[in-house]
Amino acid sequence: MIGTADADRPELTDGVAAIASELAEIRREWRDAYGHNAEYGSEGFPSRGDLLKIVGALCGALYPLRLGPDFVRPHNEHVFVEQTLQTTLARLYGQVRLELIYAMADETTHAVDARAAAIVRTFTERLPALRRLLDTDVEAAWRGDPAARSVDEVLICYPSMLAIIHHRLAHQLHVDGARLVARIIAEVAHDKTGIDIHPGAQIGDSFFIDHGTGVVIGETAILGRNVRLYQGVTLGARSFAADEAEVMVRNIPRHPIVEDDVVIYAGATILGRVTIGAGSEIGGNVWLTHDVPPKSRVIQAREQNSISGG
Known part of the structure; x- marks a missing residue:
């Protein structure tokens, strides 16, 4: 018979009381640090x-x-x-x-x-x-x-x-x-x-995400009407401001504005409080950190062949 007699088993509960007390102290420190009183979560x-x-x-x-x-x-x-x-x-x-x-x-x-x-x-x-x-x-x-x-x-x-x-x-x-x-x-x-769509994001009517896996839309993003996104699109923040104590400043606009009738293709990444003008088309895998005028067409730069003949 495979097994271990009870008498041979290590005492697994040794020290549990001390660990529980230490965890209680950590919880108290945590609540003190974040201003939570004794009724927090009661x-x-x-x-x-x-x-x-x-x-x-x-x-x-x-x-x-x-x-x-x-x-x-x-x-x-x-x-x-x-x-x-x-x-x-x-x-x-x-x-x-x-x-x-x-x-x-x-x-x-x-x-x-x-x-x-x-x-x-x-x-x-x-x-x-x-x-x-x-x-x-x-x-x-x-x-x-x-x-x-x-x-x-x-x-x-x-x-x-x-x-x-x-x-x-x-x-x-x-x-x-x-x-x-x-x-x-x-x-x-x-x-x-x-x-992944943050509930704070403002999205106009007639919104369509094709396929969709990997799409990220940040908290302060604003999307107009009739916007279409494909899989892997990120509408994210480029950087995060901090105060004098180096604590991140919250509730400031930091995600893109996408105006009406914009199409953004798979894998595109748009970062920061930039504006994509109405009627624009953003190609796949494009990386954008600047404004785009209305009716623009942005695609990846084509590879240039630097080898000349002769």
Whole structure:
């Protein structure tokens, strides 16, 4: 018989009490350094797992016959949407409330509850407008990709559409003040699709990402309407400003502005607060750190043959 008698096993728990005490001291130092009081996180934090389910339900409520559960049919979709919104928005309120409680300073719990309710109420009121906005994205994909046979195929099959739906929902929550919840929703989409869109990014209507894997769109990026990106495109920051204490300065514009009707092909990298003028075309694998005038066509420099004949 292969094995070790209990008497011969090393005592694996030796020193655990001392390790636990040391970890407690590290946690105290961490909380002191970042200004967190003893109640920090006492009610928990927003849950990635719960928000995954919430956003999945919201996708079903927005497009019940295509993204909803298989029992939804035209005769019961209205009832399904109404019931789904009632339960899902209540769960979203719980997640937003956890974020606000974790971040609260001098507010009372009653004030936090009211603010969480206001955020979810505004989000709810925006859902019809978000659905109309998403319809323009679906139509842009159908018009822009000859492989798409229908708008239904775009909704059901395209990972970029899933990322865009998540972004539109997350951006609204970001704007309304639930920024941690919004970031978790964005990272859920990132994990599923390989497309990384910060919820702070402002993106106009009729947005299309073809293929999409490896696309990165930074927090302060601004995209106009009818913008098309291909896989591997980065709209990133070129550098990060720091204060006198060498702490990174946050909340400053540092990502590109992409104006209307721009196409950016696979692997292009655009860094810094530069502007890509309307109607421009940016070729594959281009590296850009400067403004581009409207209606420009930017491609990689062609290799020059320096060997002359004769």
